[in-house]
Amino acid sequence: MNRIGRRDFLSRLSLATAALSIPNYARSSSIKPDEFAEVETSHGRIRGIRKGGLSIFRGIPYAGRISGDRRFRRPAPLEPWKGVRDAIQLGAPSIQPPNQTRGENEPRPAEDCLFLNIWTPGNDNKKRPVMFYNHGGGFATGSGGAVDQDGSNLARSFDVVVVETNHRLGIMGYLYLDEIAGSDYTGSGNMGMLDIVAGLAWVNKNIAAFGGDPNNVMIWGESGGGAKTSCLYAMPEAAPYFNKASIESGPGVRMIPREVASEMTAIVLQELNISPKDWRKLLEVPVADLLSIQQKMPQLLATRNGGRVGFVPGSFSPVVDGIALPHHPFDPSAPEISRNKPLMTGWNEDEFTFFAMAFRDTDALKLTTDFEALQTKMQTQFGADTKRIIDTYRQTRPKATAADVWIAVTSINMMGLGTLQIAERKVQQGGAPVYLYNFGYKSEAKVPGTDYAFGTPHAMDITFKFNNEVPGGQPGFLSGGRPERSDVSHTMAEMWATFARTGKPGAKNAPEWPAYNLTDRPLMRIDSKCEVLKNRFHDELAMWKSIGKL
Structure with missing residues (x-):
C-alpha cells in the first residue's frame, strides 16, 4: 500500500x-x-x-x-x-x-x-x-x-x-x-x-x-x-x-517475511507478559485481549521496519514461511505452480475516493485550481518526486482539477501499480493468459461531507460483479442511482461468469477482450460502453517506473 x-x-x-x-x-x-x-x-x-x-x-x-x-x-x-x-x-x-x-x-x-x-x-x-x-x-x-x-x-x-x-x-x-x-x-x-x-x-x-x-x-x-x-x-x-x-482491487504482490512475523509475535508475547517458553498460555488468553493487541499492532510497529510490510501494513496477514506460502505471491515473478492457470486482474479508476472517506481525509476533494496546496499535501507521501508526479498528471489530464489529480495519483499508486506488476509478471512467465481491466462506470453519489462524486470507488465493483445492481433498485451508497448501472452490472457479471466457464472473459455487449501483452498492453475498460484500450497510462507509467514505483 x-x-x-x-x-x-x-x-x-x-x-x-x-x-x-x-x-x-x-x-x-x-x-x-x-x-x-x-x-x-x-x-x-x-x-x-x-x-x-x-x-x-x-x-x-x-x-x-x-x-x-x-x-x-x-x-x-x-x-x-x-x-x-x-x-x-x-x-x-x-x-x-x-x-x-x-x-x-x-x-x-x-x-x-x-x-x-x-x-x-x-x-x-x-x-x-x-x-x-x-x-x-x-x-x-x-x-x-x-x-x-x-x-x-x-x-x-x-x-x-x-x-x-x-x-x-x-x-x-x-x-x-x-x-x-x-x-x-x-x-x-x-x-x-x-x-x-x-x-x-x-x-x-x-x-x-x-x-x-x-x-x-x-x-x-x-x-x-x-x-x-x-x-x-x-x-x-x-x-x-x-x-x-x-x-x-487487491494486488497481493508481497506478504510478510518470517522475520517481521517473528517480531510481531514477540510484541504480542511482550504485551501479554508471556515468555516464549510459556507460549501455551496464548491458548487461554481471552479473544478480546488478543483483538486489542491486534488493533494496536500498526502503532506498535510504526517505528520499526515491520510497519512497512504487508498488504495492510502492520496487520496480521499471510507469512512467507517457506512452507504453506513458499514465496511472495508475485515477487520476483508469478508463481510457477499456477503457470497454466488463466488470470484476470484489475482495479477501479477512482479507488481513493472510498479511502478519502475512510481516512476522513476529504479536504483535497475541495481543491480546484490550487495545485500548490496539492503539492504541499502530497509532499509527505511522495517527497522530492511530488512536483514531477503532479506535472505528469496535469499534462496527461489538462482538464483535471487538483482534486482529480489527487484521486488519480493515489488510486493508481494504491491499487493500480501492484496490479500492473501482477499482469506483467504473469505475461513474462509465458504460461496461461492474463486479462487486465479498469472498472470505470461513474457513480454520481457524493463522498459524504463534500460535493465530489465517488466516481468509481474502491468496493463499488462488488455489487456490479455479483449482478446485484438490479433494474429499478434503490440508489446504492457507492453506486448511485443512474438507471444504466443495472446494464453495466449485468455485463460485468457476465464477463466474470464467462471467465469462470471458459477461462476467457467476455460478454455479449462488449468487444472481444484480448489477453494482456507487453507490446500494446491492452485492457478492457468497463463502463456503459466497454472498450479495449491499448497502452493506457503510457506517460504516467513511464514516470512511475522512473521513480522506482513500478
Whole structure:
C-alpha cells in the first residue's frame, strides 16, 4: 500500500466498509422459501431453501473446531452428523472488531467460524462452473455472508454455482508460532489461508452434489479478498482445487517475511507478559485481549521496519514461511505452480475516493485550481518526486482539477501499480493468459461531507460483479442511482461468469477482450460502453517506473 494511511489504514477501512448500507436486493434470508432443498454431503445430509429457481445453503460446516487446543492450529476433523442438518442461517464470522460484518441476521463473531454458503440453480448433477469468492476487509474483517456479495443473482442469471467461506482473520489466523511452538503449529502464520484451502478441498469433494463441476473452479476476490486470491495462486496446498483466478482491487504482490512475523509475535508475547517458553498460555488468553493487541499492532510497529510490510501494513496477514506460502505471491515473478492457470486482474479508476472517506481525509476533494496546496499535501507521501508526479498528471489530464489529480495519483499508486506488476509478471512467465481491466462506470453519489462524486470507488465493483445492481433498485451508497448501472452490472457479471466457464472473459455487449501483452498492453475498460484500450497510462507509467514505483 506504499505509505498511504499506514498507521490507521486497517481500522478506518473496516469502519468505512461496515458503514455500507444493506441494499434491498439482498434481503433474501427473510423471504419464505417455496420449498426446501436437501443434499447429501461427505459428513451428513443438509437442508437449504429453494426459492425462485435457486437453492441456497447457508452455514455449512466445512472443517472442525479451531477453538481451545486447536487455536492457531489446523482444524480438528469435522464430525459427521445424523439426520438432516439445517443450512438456512449464516454461520458465525471470524473473531474481529465489532460491527464489521454485513450479513443479514448474522451471528456474532466466534472462534469456531469455519462455515460456507452456496448459491446454486439446482442440485441436479449438472456440471456448472464454480465461482469461489474470497471476501474483502483486508485480512482482519468481513465474512462470506455480506449482503452486497449475495450470490443469488449471479448464480441464477448465469447458471453458475457461487461459494463463499468464513475463515480465520487477523491475529487468530496469522499469528506466527512456527519457531516457538513445534510441529503441530507448522503453518500457523497462514492458518486463515489454510482455512480457505480446507474450504476448497470440501468443495472439490462435495460440489458435484450441488450441481457444480469440481474440475472447473474459479477463485476470485476483491480488496483483501484479492490479496487472499493472490496467496492461493501461490500456495501448493491450494493448487489441486482451482483452475483459474481473478484478483480485483487487491494486488497481493508481497506478504510478510518470517522475520517481521517473528517480531510481531514477540510484541504480542511482550504485551501479554508471556515468555516464549510459556507460549501455551496464548491458548487461554481471552479473544478480546488478543483483538486489542491486534488493533494496536500498526502503532506498535510504526517505528520499526515491520510497519512497512504487508498488504495492510502492520496487520496480521499471510507469512512467507517457506512452507504453506513458499514465496511472495508475485515477487520476483508469478508463481510457477499456477503457470497454466488463466488470470484476470484489475482495479477501479477512482479507488481513493472510498479511502478519502475512510481516512476522513476529504479536504483535497475541495481543491480546484490550487495545485500548490496539492503539492504541499502530497509532499509527505511522495517527497522530492511530488512536483514531477503532479506535472505528469496535469499534462496527461489538462482538464483535471487538483482534486482529480489527487484521486488519480493515489488510486493508481494504491491499487493500480501492484496490479500492473501482477499482469506483467504473469505475461513474462509465458504460461496461461492474463486479462487486465479498469472498472470505470461513474457513480454520481457524493463522498459524504463534500460535493465530489465517488466516481468509481474502491468496493463499488462488488455489487456490479455479483449482478446485484438490479433494474429499478434503490440508489446504492457507492453506486448511485443512474438507471444504466443495472446494464453495466449485468455485463460485468457476465464477463466474470464467462471467465469462470471458459477461462476467457467476455460478454455479449462488449468487444472481444484480448489477453494482456507487453507490446500494446491492452485492457478492457468497463463502463456503459466497454472498450479495449491499448497502452493506457503510457506517460504516467513511464514516470512511475522512473521513480522506482513500478
